[in-house]
Amino acid sequence: MAGNLPDLCLHGIFNHLNDDDKTLYSCTFVNKRWSYSSIPVLWANPFELIKNLELFKPLLDTYFSFLPQNHLQKLEIKPRFNRNTMSFNYPVFFRHMNLLSIFRGIEYWCQKEPTYEEESYDALQKEVQICEALVEYLFIHSSKIDTLVIRKFSYFDILNLSGSRNVLSKVHTLIFDNELFANQSSTLSNLNQNFRSLTCYFEPPHYDSIDSLKQLIRSQKNLIDITISEPQGDKLFPMFWEIFHSSINVTSTITFIEFEDIQFPRNIALIYHLSSFTNLQYLKFNGCDLLGILFKEDQLIQEINSCRPLAFKKLNTIIIIETPLTIELLKILLQLSGEELRCLELLDMKIAKFNYIIKWLEVFCLKLRRLVVKDPSNKLEIVRIQDFFLKFDNLPYVIINGEKFTSLT
Numbered sequence: 001m002a003g004n005l006p007d008l009c010l011h012g013i014f015n016h017l018n019d020d021d022k023t024l025y026s027c028t029f030v031n032k033r034w035s036y037s038s039i040p041v042l043w044a045n046p047f048e049l050i051k052n053l054e055l056f057k058p059l060l061d062t063y064f065s066f067l068p069q070n071h072l073q074k075l076e077i078k079p080r081f082n083r084n085t086m087s088f089n090y091p092v093f094f095r096h097m098n099l100l101s102i103f104r105g106i107e108y109w110c111q112k113e114p115t116y117e118e119e120s121y122d123a124l125q126k127e128v129q130i131c132e133a134l135v136e137y138l139f140i141h142s143s144k145i146d147t148l149v150i151r152k153f154s155y156f157d158i159l160n161l162s163g164s165r166n167v168l169s170k171v172h173t174l175i176f177d178n179e180l181f182a183n184q185s186s187t188l189s190n191l192n193q194n195f196r197s198l199t200c201y202f203e204p205p206h207y208d209s210i211d212s213l214k215q216l217i218r219s220q221k222n223l224i225d226i227t228i229s230e231p232q233g234d235k236l237f238p239m240f241w242e243i244f245h246s247s248i249n250v251t252s253t254i255t256f257i258e259f260e261d262i263q264f265p266r267n268i269a270l271i272y273h274l275s276s277f278t279n280l281q282y283l284k285f286n287g288c289d290l291l292g293i294l295f296k297e298d299q300l301i302q303e304i305n306s307c308r309p310l311a312f313k314k315l316n317t318i319i320i321i322e323t324p325l326t327i328e329l330l331k332i333l334l335q336l337s338g339e340e341l342r343c344l345e346l347l348d349m350k351i352a353k354f355n356y357i358i359k360w361l362e363v364f365c366l367k368l369r370r371l372v373v374k375d376p377s378n379k380l381e382i383v384r385i386q387d388f389f390l391k392f393d394n395l396p397y398v399i400i401n402g403e404k405f406t407s408l409t
Contacts, residue, residue: 011037047101063137091142096145099135099149146170147171149175150176151177173195177203185215185216202237213243228240229262238265238268257277270293278308304336311336327353343369386407
């Protein structure tokens with residue numbers, strides 16, 4: 001039966017497996033239809049899928065076989081495969097451009113080649129030249145690159161490569177750090193005003209990138225998804241965060257916000273800032289520190305309800321992972337999202353006053369459909385759990401410290 005599935009169903013299945021290279025690879029051998037449907041997914045993001053460094057060698061040998069002969073001669077590459085005997089034009093399927101991953105793969109490939117046993121500087125130059133040639137070829141010959149990652153990479157400027165500007169004008173997902181991005185953001189702002197997803201890593205200290213980021217954000221018309229990370233904890237967050245919550249053009253379009261590794265300052269008006277995103281549906285804190293944020297609960301709720309009555313009215317998902325927080329902050333989020341909230345996950349964190357959280361859910365969030373709580377250091381339980389289920393119309397189960405409870409438990 002599976003062999004007779006419509007192509008549209010096969011595409012959906014294989015796209016769902018886009019990060020499972022072993023399964024995708026096996027699917028290519030089922031039959032011709034499965035092969036033609038799974039190969040584009042398998043080759044959309046091959047550099048990210050590889051876990052074993054040895055696999056970079058055949059991957060790059062395959063790509064190098066497509067490079068023009070004059071490039072191969074200039075770079076002193078002897079292709080191991082004949083492109084004319086290949087069943088697919090693999091570069092056409094390339095979708096995810098992570099410059100550092102590509103360079104690391106080439107770096108490993110060159111170490112395996114006896115031709116490149118020069119001095120370290122010469123070896124690096126050769127690796128950069130090969131990377132430039134491959135990236136340029138992918139820019140020109142890929143049918144659609146939709147994701148660009150510019151992070152910890154400064155070996156060359158991709159905007160100088162042939163085909164880059166045409167491709168970058170159509171990219172919808174951009175992942176970058178502020179330090180290396182500053183020189184390219186102005187051009188990107190002019191090339192593309194339709195990024196849908198941005199992931200920003202704030203690396204220390206590069207203050208001159210603030211204006212560049214502001215220009216990029218304020219040029220966007222359809223931004224939906226933002227992830228903000230400050231892995232070094234160097235207090236840059238408030239300056240960069242202000243760009244997002246004060247830009248009217250994106251506060252009306254963003255539906256997904258994730259904070260990662262942010263140590264929030266005590267005086268930040270975080271909840272009030274979040275209330276400016278009128279279409280916010282998904283909020284996630286991962287590895288952050290929300291302890292110590294100062295606020296007056298009643299005053300804050302009154303101010304938001306008065307000045308921004310639509311705030312949090314579409315927020316249906318809250319996920320908090322490894323993030324210390326004051327219980328009152330969670331209460332405000334539950335109260336403001338109210339019956340719109342469908343999913344609450346509190347994972348790998350110490351949870352104080354769990355019975356308070358349960359009571360707030362019963363009062364504010366009666367349309368909850370998913371509750372997952374994990375605190376390995378604490379034995380959590382819902383007293384009179386059957387009565388708890390009766391409060392909700394569509395809550396099929398809850399998961400507490402890995403144990404699943406249903407209304408029939």
